[in-house]
Amino acid sequence: MIPDDAMVALRAMLGERLSTGKSDLALHGRSETWHAEMPPDAVCYPKDTAEVAQVMTICARHGVPLIGFGTGTALEGHASAPRGGLTVDFRDMAAVLEIRPEDMLVRVQPGCTREALNTELRATGLMFPVDPGANASLGGMAATRASGTTAVRYGTMRDQVRGLEVVLPDGRVIRTGTLAAKSSAGYDLTGLFVGSEGTLGLITELTLKLHGQPEAVSAAICAFPSTGAAIETVILAIQMGLRPARVEFVDAATAAILNARDGASFDEAPHLLLEFHGSDAAVAEEAERFGELTTEAGGSGYRWATQAEERTRLWTMRHRAYHTILASRPGSTAVVTDVCVPISRMGEAIDRAAAEIAASAVPGPILGHVGDGNYHAILLVDRSDPAELAEAKRLSDGMVAHALDLGGTATGEHGVGLGKLHFMEREHGAGWDVMGAIKRALDPDGIMNPGKLVRQN
Numbered sequence: 001m002i003p004d005d006a007m008v009a010l011r012a013m014l015g016e017r018l019s020t021g022k023s024d025l026a027l028h029g030r031s032e033t034w035h036a037e038m039p040p041d042a043v044c045y046p047k048d049t050a051e052v053a054q055v056m057t058i059c060a061r062h063g064v065p066l067i068g069f070g071t072g073t074a075l076e077g078h079a080s081a082p083r084g085g086l087t088v089d090f091r092d093m094a095a096v097l098e099i100r101p102e103d104m105l106v107r108v109q110p111g112c113t114r115e116a117l118n119t120e121l122r123a124t125g126l127m128f129p130v131d132p133g134a135n136a137s138l139g140g141m142a143a144t145r146a147s148g149t150t151a152v153r154y155g156t157m158r159d160q161v162r163g164l165e166v167v168l169p170d171g172r173v174i175r176t177g178t179l180a181a182k183s184s185a186g187y188d189l190t191g192l193f194v195g196s197e198g199t200l201g202l203i204t205e206l207t208l209k210l211h212g213q214p215e216a217v218s219a220a221i222c223a224f225p226s227t228g229a230a231i232e233t234v235i236l237a238i239q240m241g242l243r244p245a246r247v248e249f250v251d252a253a254t255a256a257i258l259n260a261r262d263g264a265s266f267d268e269a270p271h272l273l274l275e276f277h278g279s280d281a282a283v284a285e286e287a288e289r290f291g292e293l294t295t296e297a298g299g300s301g302y303r304w305a306t307q308a309e310e311r312t313r314l315w316t317m318r319h320r321a322y323h324t325i326l327a328s329r330p331g332s333t334a335v336v337t338d339v340c341v342p343i344s345r346m347g348e349a350i351d352r353a354a355a356e357i358a359a360s361a362v363p364g365p366i367l368g369h370v371g372d373g374n375y376h377a378i379l380l381v382d383r384s385d386p387a388e389l390a391e392a393k394r395l396s397d398g399m400v401a402h403a404l405d406l407g408g409t410a411t412g413e414h415g416v417g418l419g420k421l422h423f424m425e426r427e428h429g430a431g432w433d434v435m436g437a438i439k440r441a442l443d444p445d446g447i448m449n450p451g452k453l454v455r456q457n
Contacts, residue, residue, distance in 0.1 A: 002041045002086060006062040010044065010086070013054055017045040017092070028069055028079065028087045034333045034381065034389060035077035035418060040067060040087040047092045049165060049173060049204040056202070057171035059086055065450050066169075068198040070111060070137025074144060075336050076417030078197055082451040088202060090139055096120045097205070103179060104210045105162060110139020110203050117208075126210040129154035129245075132413065133319040139203045144415035145195030149318070152371025153245040153277065154211060156413070161194050165205035169443045177207065192438070197415055198449040200442045214245075214277035218287050219311040220304035221274070222294045223267040227251065227354070228347040230270050233290075233297040234370050235343060240293075242286050246275040247371035248318055251354065254365040257328045262317050267301060272370065273318055274304075275311070318367075325365050325378045332380045335392040338420075339403035340374040340412030349406060353377055353399045362392050374412035397423075416453045424455075 002010075010018050019025075020042050029039030046052045059066050065085025072079055081087060090111035097107040101124050108117060115135045117128050130141065132148035140146075142164070147156035154160075163177025176189035193200060224230040227249075234247050250258070250273065255266035274290065276283045287304040294302045305311065317324075326332060341349045350366060357364040357377060368375030377399065379392035400410045400423050410416075410423040424432045432455060439446075439454045450456070 001084060002064050003062045006058055006064050007042070009058045010042070010055065013051065013058075014044050014046070017047070019043045019045075027072070028089065029081055030072070031075070031077050031080060032073060033075045033077075033419075034335050034383065034392070035080060038077070038080035038082050040081035041084045043069075043087045043089055045089050045092050049167065052088065052167045052202055052204050053171045053173055055086070055088060056167050056169060059447060060169055060171065060445065063445055063447060065447050066202070067449050068110075068139070068143065068202045070140030070143075071113065071135065073134035073136045074140065074417065075338075075414045076411070076419035078144065078415060078417040078449070078452060080418065082418070085447070085450075090137065093204065094137075099124060099126075100179075101126060104212075105179060105207055106210055107205060107207050108138055109205060110137060110142075112138050114138060114141065121210065125213050127213045128160070128208060129211050130157055130160055133322070138206055138208065142194050142203055142206055143196065143198050145413070146415075147369070147372075147374075147413040149246045149248055149315070149369060151369060151413075152247050153243055158191065158194055160209045161190055161206060162209055163207040164190055164193055164203055166193055166201040166203055168201045169445070169448050173204070179207065195415070197417065197453045199439055199453045200448060214283075216280045216283040216306065217245075217275060217277055217311060218283045218304050218306045219273070219275045219314050220287055220290065220302065221266075221314065222272050222291075222299045222302040223269045224272065224294070224300075225269065225298045227270050227350050229297045229299070230272050231343070231347040231350075231370055233293050233299065234272070237290055237293055238371070240289075242290060244274050244286070244290070244371065245277040246273070246315075247369070248273040249366075249368050249370040249375065250318075250321070251350070251366040253363070254321065254325065254367050257325055257365060258317060258321065261324050261328060262320070264317060273314060275315070321367055322378060326380070329363065329380045331382065333383045335379040335381060335389070335396050336414070337377045337379070337396050337399050338374070338411045338414040339399050339408055340372065341403050341406045341408035343370070343373040345406040345408070346370060346373045346375065349399070349403060349408070350375055352402060353395075356395055356398055360391055360395055362388060362395060364392075364395065369412075372412070373408070418452060421453070424453075
């Protein structure tokens with residue numbers, strides 16, 4: 001529980017923007033996946049950095065746990081409150097502060113979503129490319145080092161964040177990075193906070209890199225006789241210098257679900273979903289060349305289109321795939337894997353995962369970002385059945401262990417949160433202890449998002 005003195009101080013500062021309503025607490029303790037609901041003791045809605053700093057100072061004085069919250073789309077329990085405390089919701093800090101088109105930079109508050117930013121950028125000829133599927137907040141995307149469907153061409157959040165404003169646990173406000181394209185001045189503090197999952201401080205402003213809107217865009221789709229054939233085609237295309245903006249993989253089970261529930265017309269086989277960006281000539285050339293590679297690999301039904309309606313339908317369907325898969329087993333929740341392996345081993349990893357799922361009673365369609373070796377199995381379970389949940393966790397852990405054996409990682413884009421914590425020591429060894437030392441240096445009382453990312457004392 002939050003001490004009475006702390007609640008009095010917070011209420012005096014925030015008034016009605018401090019909530020203890022049951023529905024508000026439940027909303028902020030809920031997970032998109034299998035994690036149990038862990039609500040905070042209160043939720044606050046600051047309006048600026050100064051208020052965040054005041055909130056942090058009060059909570060540090062009273063030892064109150066603090067959890068940052070964007071839109072609540074994280075999948076590994078990042079925003080849950082296993083020790084109670086105060087959730088800081090950035091709903092009211094969602095402005096686009098400054099667009100610098102000549103520098104191809106933008107300053108935003110953390111609650112601004114990627115869709116809201118791109119709407120604001122339409123008239124500038126620029127765009128923000130990172131697309132994790134959900135309309136996530138940019139602060140949350142930076143905190144989890146998110147990526148998504150466009151990472152193969154544009155990179156992840158790590159590549160887009162030029163600088164940050166961060167409030168530290170003791171209430172100090174620091175700025176990291178500069179407006180310059182590069183710097184050799186000291187430690188990379190920006191990189192330290194990107195991916196820190198709110199365990200070191202709260203991000204209150206981001207300076208982000210922008211990209212030009214492509215002159216032309218085309219989308220393509222193709223079925224393959226096997227997962228290996230699809231992935232080998234992507235590897236060959238990249239080696240030849242083709243640069244698709246998106247290269248997404250769906251397995252036969254996912255294709256069948258999209259046919260049944262989303263009106264798709266896929267063959268029940270592994271598929272690649274692609275998008276090409278560039279000039280009219282470059283897009284046409286890349287799409288045609290990729291089509292030739294699919295034919296050589298035994299692919300079928302390759303087709304590409306430049307009409308916005310067809311592209312929008314394809315990517316809307318892909319972005320909805322998680323919830324469409326959930327709906328295929330009414331009432332279910334999911335254990336979602338997020339392993340990332342060297343792309344040369346991705347076919348092997350997916351085939352092994354598919355075989356283990358097939359031998360299990362738990363259904364688990366597979367999809368992912370084949371261009372960078374990241375795939376997800378959506379392991380569907382009845383939340384009320386402990387045996388199913390245990391089996392899904394066993395399957396997930398097996399996939400992670402195999403990925404680590406291949407030189408990969410437990411999480412390519414979703415982050416650690418609660419769900420991947422037990423693999424951190426195996427993946428990082430003594431490096432995990434170094435992360436803990438950094439955490440203790442900046443947050444000696446352990447109030448920032450406790451229970452996540454680092455070893456617990």
